[in-house]
Amino acid sequence: MSRKQDKLAQQVLGDRKLNKKSLGARMWNCRGYYLMFLPVFIFVLIIYYWPMLGIRYAFFSYKLRDIHWVGFENFKTLFSTSEFWRAFVNTLQLSITKLLLNTFAAVLVSVFINEMANLLMKKTVQTVIYLPHFMSYAVVAAIFTLFLSPSSTGFVNETLKSWGLIDRSIDFLHNKGMWRPIFYLINMWKETGWGTVIFLATLSGINPELYEAADIDGATRLQKVRYITFPALGNTIIVVLILNLAKVLNMFEPVFVLYNSRVYEVSDVISTYIYRKTFLTAIPDYGYSTAVGLFKSVVGATLMLLCNEASKKVRGRGIM
Amino acid sequence: MKKKLVSAVIAASMVAGLLAGCGSTGADTAAPAAGDAGATKESAAASGDAAAASGDFQLDNVNIIVDGTLTATVDSGQAEFVQQWEAAVSEKLGHPITLNITQLDHSDYSGTVSRTLTTGAPGEEGYPDALIMSATMLRQYQTTGLLWNLSDAYDNAEFQSRIIYPEVNQNLKTADGAQYGFSPTYGNGCVTYLKQSWLDKEGKTVDDIKTFNDYYELLKKYSDGKTYGVIAAGYGKLDEAPFINYMPEWWQGAYPSFYEKDGTWVDGFTEQATIDALARLHQGYVDGIIDPDTEEAGTKQAREKFFSNDQSTSEFAFTYWAGQWLRNLTDNMSKNEVDDDLGDKRLVQLPPVQEIKDTWGGYLNREAPVWVITDDGDGDNTREQAIFDALFDTMLDGDKVQTLWTYGAEDVHWSVKAETFTTNADDPDKKKDYEYADGEFHLKQSPNDPDTIWKKNHLDPVLVIAPLTNGYTDNDPLVQEGNKFFLANCVDAPAAASSETLTANNEDLTTEKTTLMNKAVVGEITPEEAVQTYIDDFGDISATIIEELNAQSAAQ
The missing domain is CATH 3.40.190.10 (Periplasmic binding protein-like II)
Structure with missing residues (x-):
């Protein structure tokens, strides 16, 4: 028990003596509960911590069955590889931009939905915009690849051509300048609806008396949104951002299904880089792949701790 | 007390369940290898080595990894192919032998092979005794020590006297005369x-x-x-x-x-x-x-x-x-x-x-794809030689086993029995009747598509380095025309x-x-x-x- 907790306990208990029994004694007292917890504990150890022993391979060269110690050599190679740094920067840029755009879009759509008076319409819109979330990224990518294809089967190009807006097809997904905007749009299309769930829940909790008071004061609809709705969402927005910020390095599937070698410069992220080094190399060095993964985990854990601190400051409690 | 007793019993049963789950081996839960006809076979751990006795090695079990070029897939009569292979090769060797086929997705073949060879070891379940590799893969793996130098086995193989394209395998030899792959066909293009x-x-x-x-x-x-x-x-x-x-x-x-x-x-x-x-x-x-x-x-x-x-x-x-x-x-x-x-x-x-x-x-x-044998690294060649004899030497026996690799299983993919059948029976425009006399070699309807005629199994009869000697030939004129055209217009x-x-x-x-x-x-x-x-x-x-x-x- 920390000193702060001790002090608090003293205030609550007054003169009554604190339980100063040793940890072992306290555990013995609750042995029934600990015994029940034991299977879970063993399960966690085996499923979550046993595989972590593989981290040691970051310090080995591991090609086929030839495994030997190389110390920090894999990390030296990693830090001197421009491809890796490109992937690292791309990961941060893509993840953070995606997070901000998706959150912004979800807030906006939530407010619009909240303003809808027709309940049937409101529920219909909600259902329709939730649907893309339940499609796998592979399906989404297949749809948009066909949709944006530069060949004669591509709907967008053929439509633009038939309207006389372009002469030649635009290769959207192979164009460095267009790949990221399209990536963000596809992600917004897929995830905005689902992202509104938490904001709509917050909006439903706003005291209606605030709106009534605003009506009495003669506030317009826009003013009510500006001075009541948005401020009410502020805390939730920050919480959503903080919770998701901790996961920014875990980006694989949305990129993997849409990227190609011509846009690696703007699309390659750490996870896809690890994937290529591990699964697309004829005889991969698993030691190197593990080193990249370990670095990513360390940065991810640091971000998580920072977010935890930020959460404590904003919400009064951490995320862990 | 009663509560504690209940909690102890529950906890003990959960731990027991958990540990039982951990303890079960892959061998207990793994599905039988493709082509096993559902029968439970001996663990691959017994793959050959266990049968060594007083210097005479007896190969009881051979595990192979193949790509999509084995067209007798699980859905297309692979079980019958395996069954007939086992019968024919057991007869040749004078002792029973089983064949376990793992057929990998063609598109990620090299990746899956790499992972299999990394995580396994000879004698372990799932580790191949022999497998198919592209010419590029062979070049990458032949210096790793994982493949067996089959040069002597190849030179002394029974099919040597019937080889019509010796250069195909000669080209596989390294500078020091070692040969890590065996190609039963030339490459095609x-x-x-x-x-x-x-x-x-x-x-x-x-x-x-x-x-x-x-x-x-x-x-x-x-x-x-x-x-x-x-x-x-x-x-x-x-x-x-x-x-x-x-x-x-x-x-x-x-x-x-x-x-x-x-x-x-x-x-x-x-x-x-x-x-x-x-x-x-x-x-x-x-x-x-x-x-x-x-x-x-x-x-x-x-x-x-x-x-x-x-x-x-x-x-x-x-x-x-x-x-x-x-x-x-x-x-x-x-x-x-x-x-x-x-x-x-x-x-x-x-x-x-x-x-x-x-x-x-x-x-x-192109350079031909090859078959390779994995080396168990024990310095003793008996296991590897036995794999060569059972798998590669019989593959080009000119007769029964070569026919299996070339056309598939008898009376499943091909037959010499008198029969009539019709493809596209429901479509008057495409309907075609086939009639064969007794003793006439012919390909049958594909097991997974009765509207098409089966084509071939793993070996292309035209590309094979030692042709069949039993006279079984597929006379599809279009295929012959295609092969003839390529041969007339190709260079290595x-x-x-x-x-x-x-x-x-x-x-x-x-x-x-x-x-x-x-x-x-x-x-x-x-x-x-x-x-x-x-x-x-x-x-x-x-x-x-x-x-x-x-x-x-x-x-x-």
Whole structure:
């Protein structure tokens, strides 16, 4: 028990003596509960911590069955590889931009939905915009690849051509300048609806008396949104951002299904880089792949701790 | 007390359950290997080695990993194939032997093989005794110590006296005479197929196409933004030798990889021929002749678009594998009701254009895929020799076992019994009756598609290095025509390069070259810039590889 907790306990208990029994004694007292917890504990150890022993391979060269110690050599190679740094920067840029755009879009759509008076319409819109979330990224990518294809089967190009807006097809997904905007749009299309769930829940909790008071004061609809709705969402927005910020390095599937070698410069992220080094190399060095993964985990854990601190400051409690 | 007792019992049962789950081995839960006919077989751990007794090795079990070239898949009579193989080989060896087949997804074959060989060890479940590798994979693995040097076994094999293409396996020998792969067939290659109906529309014949320019001008006529002149699986397939064989007219004499030229190794990607090829491809792209889907298309997507039932978005020309694929493409067009009036004349094969003849001499015959045996590293060759005898020596026995590998299982894929059957019985236009007399060899209906006739199993009867001696031949004239055409118009592709630095950097080199090629074709950069960027980024590595390759040649 920390000193702060001790002090608090003293205030609550007054003169009554604190339980100063040793940890072992306290555990013995609750042995029934600990015994029940034991299977879970063993399960966690085996499923979550046993595989972590593989981290040691970051310090080995591991090609086929030839495994030997190389110390920090894999990390030296990693830090001197421009491809890796490109992937690292791309990961941060893509993840953070995606997070901000998706959150912004979800807030906006939530407010619009909240303003809808027709309940049937409101529920219909909600259902329709939730649907893309339940499609796998592979399906989404297949749809948009066909949709944006530069060949004669591509709907967008053929439509633009038939309207006389372009002469030649635009290769959207192979164009460095267009790949990221399209990536963000596809992600917004897929995830905005689902992202509104938490904001709509917050909006439903706003005291209606605030709106009534605003009506009495003669506030317009826009003013009510500006001075009541948005401020009410502020805390939730920050919480959503903080919770998701901790996961920014875990980006694989949305990129993997849409990227190609011509846009690696703007699309390659750490996870896809690890994937290529591990699964697309004829005889991969698993030691190197593990080193990249370990670095990513360390940065991810640091971000998580920072977010935890930020959460404590904003919400009064951490995320862990 | 009662609560504590209950909690103790619950906890104990949960721990027991958990530990029981952990304790169960893969052998307990793993599904039987493909082709096992559902029977539970001995663990692969017993793979051969366990049977060693007093110096005489008896191989009881052989585990193989194969790709999609074994067409008798689980859905297409693999169980019967295995059953008949086991019976025939057991009889030959004089003791029972079982065959366990693991058939991997063709598209990620090399990756899965790599992971299998990394995580397993000889004798462990799932670890192969023998497996198929491409020529490139063989070059990468033959220096790792994982493969057995089968040189002596090959030289002393029973089929030696019947070999008609000895050079196929001679070419696999390393500088020091070791041989880590065995190829039962020669490589085959690709030829360009043109749609006859499209030619007819323009009043042209294949004889009108002599040069690249003739070809290009004709392709242009079919390229209107809806239809295209040509499609392929990539502008160049730079991860698979011989790299240029899906678009040979465009690459002509270029070879965008390491190859031996006049006795010296060079990096073909840095040559002027590659710049010229990229310029041709770029022009084809700009003129709308090459379907833009080519960049991302895999072979399946490319060929499906070619024989699609929607010919209004299809292509005129497609370069693909010779021989059997002439039949496959024709059948698929038939299935999609494309040019039904032309029957087996739907496609016409384009002889190599003059520029190909002037450089390579013809279409490239790739280096053959090989079978390899894994070495258990115990210094004793008896296990490996037994695998060779049971698997490879029988594969070319000229009779029963070779027929199994060539055509599949008797009375499942082929038969010599009198019978009649009908394909497409419900479609009067396509309905076809077949009638065979007793003793007449014939292929049967495909087990997974009764409307088509079975084609072949793993070995192509025309490409095999030691032909069947039992007289069983598939007389499909279209396949014969395809093979004859290819043989008349092919030359051997350059031998694949292999060096330590190349193996270590192959993936990076391939990715870089593919990216630069694609950028040059679509005009993001010029062909010259593509080659210069490659030299800037990988020039040092390329020079090291060339140095290593030339040193190897000098040592030979």
